[in-house]
Amino acid sequence: MRTALVIGTGLIGTSAALALAGRGVQVHLSDHDPAQARTAAARGAGTDKEPEGRCDLVIVAVPPAHVAATLAEAIGAGRGRAYLDVASVKGGPRRELEALGCDLSGYLGTHPMAGRERSGPLAASADLFEGRPWVLTPTRDTDTEVLNLALELVALCRAVPVVMDADAHDRAVALVSHTPQLVSSMVAARLEEADETAVRLCGQGIRDVTRIAASDPRMWLDILSANPGPVADVLDGLATDLAATVRSLRALDGAEPAGEAITGLETVLRRGNAGRARVPGKHGAAPAAYETVTVLIGDQPGELARIFADADRAGVNIEDVRIEHATGQQSGLIQLMVEPQAVAALTATLRDRGWALRQ
Numbered sequence: 001m002r003t004a005l006v007i008g009t010g011l012i013g014t015s016a017a018l019a020l021a022g023r024g025v026q027v028h029l030s031d032h033d034p035a036q037a038r039t040a041a042a043r044g045a046g047t048d049k050e051p052e053g054r055c056d057l058v059i060v061a062v063p064p065a066h067v068a069a070t071l072a073e074a075i076g077a078g079r080g081r082a083y084l085d086v087a088s089v090k091g092g093p094r095r096e097l098e099a100l101g102c103d104l105s106g107y108l109g110t111h112p113m114a115g116r117e118r119s120g121p122l123a124a125s126a127d128l129f130e131g132r133p134w135v136l137t138p139t140r141d142t143d144t145e146v147l148n149l150a151l152e153l154v155a156l157c158r159a160v161p162v163v164m165d166a167d168a169h170d171r172a173v174a175l176v177s178h179t180p181q182l183v184s185s186m187v188a189a190r191l192e193e194a195d196e197t198a199v200r201l202c203g204q205g206i207r208d209v210t211r212i213a214a215s216d217p218r219m220w221l222d223i224l225s226a227n228p229g230p231v232a233d234v235l236d237g238l239a240t241d242l243a244a245t246v247r248s249l250r251a252l253d254g255a256e257p258a259g260e261a262i263t264g265l266e267t268v269l270r271r272g273n274a275g276r277a278r279v280p281g282k283h284g285a286a287p288a289a290y291e292t293v294t295v296l297i298g299d300q301p302g303e304l305a306r307i308f309a310d311a312d313r314a315g316v317n318i319e320d321v322r323i324e325h326a327t328g329q330q331s332g333l334i335q336l337m338v339e340p341q342a343v344a345a346l347t348a349t350l351r352d353r354g355w356a357l358r359q
């Protein structure tokens, strides 16, 4: 691929453009808000000048409700050899394009399973897609050249291609992305009117559960409106569990014998353990059981660099990292996730180097 046109230079469009431009592709940037394209260009994602001829690949990265019209316009104007979109929902845009009478042989619906809770070109990064699944939904009519260009894009973004049927994709993301977004928003909404003293107690658990509640409501309204049935189906299942859990808790709160209620609560918690254990680990590998080594650090420049250098000295690979900031103190707890067999070497070296380890 030598040239690409990215239409919609927000978080996803600019991230793809940064990855392509960084690997030598000539990228043209376009957005209905020219300031967004200028900002993306200023970040090194390409040029906001119009391409002179047809580009090899046109990437449409606009909100789901505008995908079909934007693609139809680009296909009609012959702007590329191949066209793809990155919208979070795949069945609807394809059906809309069909209804618009577009020739779909040059089009492929795709969805990178990577993102963040912030929008716009300033939140973009070239490595956003590294190691993440990137779903491709080819049909019998998709040209091989188009599929190859899409695979090249995925490879240049260092993502992992996953081929799926569009409707199966929509049911899958209802479960693993769209419902979690709603649940995160609903848990965070409990905090809106909460007492300040309660909010001050927020720890890592609620931070984990509510991170995506900070996402742009307009984008999520678009996504949910394009996938309402599958999301409602998952929420129905959740509502059944919620109702049973409320019954168990009410029983514990009342005079009834506690046995059945405890069993009900335990079942839901254990089913949660089983589901969580199925979440893939780093780079999509099987979930790994890491051990956590917790270290107290001061909130000052260089502390993290020193601790990482000491892990290197111990010959230990840090698989994952978390920081828990202590409320009202200039210190925090850093949790280093490592392979179980690395714990002894790491803790010994860290103690030698003067770090305070915590349980």
Ligand SMILES: NC(=O)c1ccc[n+]([C@@H]2O[C@H](COP(=O)([O-])OP(=O)(O)OC[C@H]3O[C@@H](n4cnc5c(N)ncnc54)[C@H](O)[C@@H]3O)[C@@H](O)[C@H]2O)c1
Binding pocket: 007, 008, 009, 010, 011, 012, 013, 030, 031, 032, 033, 036, 061, 062, 063, 064, 066, 070, 086, 087, 088, 089, 111, 112, 113, 114, 115, 116, 117, 118, 119, 120, 121, 219, 223
């Ligand atoms: N944010 C995520 O986590 C995520 C992850 C994967 C896929 N997606 C999908 O990627 C697409 C873009 O999402 P985003 O997070 O980058 O949003 P964003 O709000 O950061 O960017 C969208 C951009 O599209 C532009 N735009 C809107 N309508 C347009 C039109 N008709 N023509 C040209 N430009 C237009 C906006 O000005 C904006 O710059 C969406 O379809 C979304 O479903 C999002």
Ligand SMILES: O=C(O)C(=O)C[C@]1(C(=O)O)C=C[C@@H](O)C=C1
Binding pocket: 087, 088, 112, 113, 114, 115, 116, 117, 176, 177, 178, 212
């Ligand atoms: O990490 C996040 O912030 C995301 O929620 C990203 C996430 C997801 O649910 O995994 C959100 C929507 C997109 O369509 C793809 C990815």
